[in-house]
Amino acid sequence: xxxxxxxxxxxxxxxxxxxxxxxxxxxxxxxxxxxxxxxxxxxxxxxxxxxxxxxxxxxxxxxxxxxxxxxxxxxxxxxxxxxxxxxxxxxxxxxxxxxxxxxxxxxxxxxxx
Amino acid sequence: xxxxxxxxxxxxxxxxxxxxxxxxxxxxxxxxxxxxxxxxxxxxxxxxxxxxxxxxxxxxxxxxxxxxxxxxxxxxxxxxxxxxxxxxxxxxxxxxxxxxxxxxxxxxxxxxx
DNA sequence: TCGCATCCGCAACCGATGGTTGCACTTTAG
DNA sequence: CTAAAGTGCAACCATCGGTTGCGGATGCGA
Numbered sequence: 001x002x003x004x005x006x007x008x009x010x011x012x013x014x015x016x017x018x019x020x021x022x023x024x025x026x027x028x029x030x031x032x033x034x035x036x037x038x039x040x041x042x043x044x045x046x047x048x049x050x051x052x053x054x055x056x057x058x059x060x061x062x063x064x065x066x067x068x069x070x071x072x073x074x075x076x077x078x079x080x081x082x083x084x085x086x087x088x089x090x091x092x093x094x095x096x097x098x099x100x101x102x103x104x105x106x107x108x109x110x111x112x113x
Numbered sequence: 114x115x116x117x118x119x120x121x122x123x124x125x126x127x128x129x130x131x132x133x134x135x136x137x138x139x140x141x142x143x144x145x146x147x148x149x150x151x152x153x154x155x156x157x158x159x160x161x162x163x164x165x166x167x168x169x170x171x172x173x174x175x176x177x178x179x180x181x182x183x184x185x186x187x188x189x190x191x192x193x194x195x196x197x198x199x200x201x202x203x204x205x206x207x208x209x210x211x212x213x214x215x216x217x218x219x220x221x222x223x224x225x226x
Numbered sequence: 227t228c229g230c231a232t233c234c235g236c237a238a239c240c241g242a243t244g245g246t247t248g249c250a251c252t253t254t255a256g
Numbered sequence: 257c258t259a260a261a262g263t264g265c266a267a268c269c270a271t272c273g274g275t276t277g278c279g280g281a282t283g284c285g286a
Contacts, residue, residue: 005127008125008130009127012121013273014121014122015274017199020203024206024210027210030233030234031233032234040274040275042233042234043234043276044273047272047274048273064233064282065234065283066233067234073210073211076203080204083200084197084204086130086196087196087197087200090137090189090193093138094137094190094193097140097184097186126244128244143262143263144262144263145261145262145263153244154245155262156246156247156263156264157244157245160245161244177262178252178253178261178263180263
């Protein structure tokens, strides 16, 4: 398979994508601060952050009584790139199929039916 | 949200992505034929095809005792497009952050530290 | 310093879902 | 007509996203 299923699994969840969105927008965040902006509990967010951290998409850093999370730009860039590659591959295949379909249409027309 | 979570959910599963891959490559397939090419049972494939069909990413057509599935090009094109848009948005945000980071670096350097 | 408010982690529990096995039903092939 | 192939339905299990409830650390104000 051309895709790294690990990264897909991490970014496949909508809540985790929203977390990445917020982290990208705000630069940083904690489980509590992020859960304020999402319709889920702090514990749910904490679990997701754990998944994202295991996928190395974010990095945590304990600061006093809070744990701050930051996007790991390198890994996230890899993920975005893979996303783009899958999209491009599918797009290409789709285009090829469409061409074939049109060719058949054309042949039908030329053969008089 | 900029993303249609319905399509993401459908394409979020690795097995379903593989199914789409095979359908795009072969043009068509049945639950049985597709399960031969994947490490899952026919019933699992059948369930996935049901999900894909409800998301209108594929179309089924009963032919004798088999049920053939074909990619719904229009809907799949929409999905690919959305995928590309998310990738582009994230890429842009990533680029902006990187620029900011470099700017700060630059300022630190200029201010003599 | 003491107490309270915050922020966190752990554990139990629930519902949805991806996956399996087993069985019965229809259709094609010989 | 009988056997094989293809399908659908149902029960069951594990995992996962989500919740509530609790107890443990840390910061802050009186």
